[in-house]
Amino acid sequence: MIVLYVFVMLAIFLSPTIREKIRDARLRRKAIIENWPPPEMEAEIMSRNWHIHVVEKLHSMFDKTIIREKGYLDPNLSIMAVAKMFNTNRTYLSEAINKNYGMPFRILVNKLRIEHAKKMLLDNPDMTVVAVARQSGFLGANQFVRKFKELEGNTPGEWRRLKLFPELVPADENPVEENITDENLTDENLVDENSVGESSTEITPAEITPTDDNPTDMGPVT
Numbered sequence: 001m002i003v004l005y006v007f008v009m010l011a012i013f014l015s016p017t018i019r020e021k022i023r024d025a026r027l028r029r030k031a032i033i034e035n036w037p038p039p040e041m042e043a044e045i046m047s048r049n050w051h052i053h054v055v056e057k058l059h060s061m062f063d064k065t066i067i068r069e070k071g072y073l074d075p076n077l078s079i080m081a082v083a084k085m086f087n088t089n090r091t092y093l094s095e096a097i098n099k100n101y102g103m104p105f106r107i108l109v110n111k112l113r114i115e116h117a118k119k120m121l122l123d124n125p126d127m128t129v130v131a132v133a134r135q136s137g138f139l140g141a142n143q144f145v146r147k148f149k150e151l152e153g154n155t156p157g158e159w160r161r162l163k164l165f166p167e168l169v170p171a172d173e174n175p176v177e178e179n180i181t182d183e184n185l186t187d188e189n190l191v192d193e194n195s196v197g198e199s200s201t202e203i204t205p206a207e208i209t210p211t212d213d214n215p216t217d218m219g220p221v222t
Helices: 002-014 016-034 039-068 079-085 090-101 105-123 129-135 141-152 156-164
Strands: none
Touching: 039 079, 039 090, 079 090, 079 105, 090 105, 105 129, 105 141, 105 156, 129 141, 129 156, 141 156
16 A cells, blocks of 8 residues: 555646646635735725724724713704714714613613613602603603513502612512503703714725614604
């Protein structure tokens, strides 16, 4: 077997045709490595890298302006208003939010507002639900009660009683929906998206026409 192996190897290296094929293959491989990426792919790769950069930048801006600085408390807030503030478009902004927070803009903002409202309910036992709704960024008290119950399973007033005075609430008592009416706080209030000012922070990708798969997501969060 060893003799046969040596014979085959000698035949390969002594054959000019085989040696030329090996040399050509090495040259082609070197040329591919030195000239990668090819011109037809270079623009696509640059575009992809820029896209990633823009999404990461938008996440940083959103985290600072809307979350840490509590921009979510603005009742006029909408994804279109934030996109205008950041000098970008809805498509990029939606991708940044979904990628980094795992949920759409509306759900994220409502959750942030509810968490803020929960702290206010506990820190201010005498504050009315209507006042908490106003200061938590909701357009109306009825909207606030509905969203609160969706997330927490109880109305705001019932939740506060359960947290502050659990001994006063029977274990088998079902929470009763609060009926709040306030002519100045209704779900039908309309706001102007242009009321949110533009930021000096600027991102300048080529303008992309947003693909609004969910047109209802363009107004103030409800």
